[in-house]
Amino acid sequence: MLWYCRFKWHSHTTAEALRRRILEQDAAGTNHPERIRGWYDLAGGGAGFMLIETDEPRELTDMLQPYMDLLTWDVHAVAEQPSYEAIVESFRQKAAEGAD
Incomplete structure (x- = not known):
């Protein structure tokens, strides 16, 4: 499944704290970069979204939970469409x- 995972920093979150957490989780092997299809930050910082592919919703939860004290998540399953044409x-x- 493909997931649209919008994130927003909590008011107390700092760039340093988020960088440190990302590095900690990377060292622990829980970020699963092979599942991240895209990572986008919004202009101005403090928010963005990721496209993450997992086989089960539980795998996504395991990836996002370590960040819940720093970020809020709004997650939706998405379906990729064929080409515009x-x-x-x-x-x-x-x-x-x-037909309708």
Whole structure:
């Protein structure tokens, strides 16, 4: 499953504390970089989102829990769509068939 994981720093979180935690979890082997499909920070800092792929929701929880004292998480399962062209073509076919 692919997960959209939006994060926002808690008001007490510092860049130093977050960097230290990331390094600690990396050393512990719990960050699983092979599962991270994308990591994006919002302009201005303090928030962003990650795209993480796991086989089970529990695996995602295990990855995110070590950061919950520093970040809030808003997590949603997402489905990747085919190319734009493929989507538009499927809409054309449905329109031609009169389907909803």
